Amino acid sequence: MMEFDSNAERDARLLIVDDNADITDILEEVGLDAGFSVKSAHSLSELKDSYADFSPGVILLDLGLGGEADIDEPGSDDDGLKALQYLSAEGCKARILIISGSSRRKRELTQYQGQGLNLRVIGHLPKPFDVDTVEQTLVKLREKGL
Numbered sequence: 001m002m003e004f005d006s007n008a009e010r011d012a013r014l015l016i017v018d019d020n021a022d023i024t025d026i027l028e029e030v031g032l033d034a035g036f037s038v039k040s041a042h043s044l045s046e047l048k049d050s051y052a053d054f055s056p057g058v059i060l061l062d063l064g065l066g067g068e069a070d071i072d073e074p075g076s077d078d079d080g081l082k083a084l085q086y087l088s089a090e091g092c093k094a095r096i097l098i099i100s101g102s103s104r105r106k107r108e109l110t111q112y113q114g115q116g117l118n119l120r121v122i123g124h125l126p127k128p129f130d131v132d133t134v135e136q137t138l139v140k141l142r143e144k145g146l
Helices: 006-011 021-033 044-054 078-089 104-116 131-144
Strands: 013-017 037-041 058-061 095-100 120-126
Touching: 013 021, 013 044, 021 037, 021 131, 037 044, 044 078, 058 078, 058 131, 078 095, 078 104, 095 104, 095 131, 104 120, 120 131
Parallel strands: 013 037, 013 058, 058 095, 095 120
Antiparallel strands: none
């Protein structure tokens, strides 16, 4: 009977959480190019469904996820914190990278809040993001398990 390394399989899964479908489309391509299996969620409720089913090793998380009822409604940064609180309650072991248009200070504070929730929030990138920077970061995560 062949055994699979479930950690290696999980580490090769990337979950993108962003309410903007254009952004998730771009990040999906970047994730695939970096060697990941990729899934996207566009709201907090989709994150909950996707996280349980997909068991990602890496999560790209936008802080403003839009309204639950109206995906076109801009979200607040509190949505990102709610996502982190949910992931913490689930015992998430994935490496989390925040990608947000929020200020650098807000991204840093949210990173520290996530770490305070015992999550592996490993960094943050601004929006608009540089596709090459995101891809290089994902390749490092995939290859070196940072």
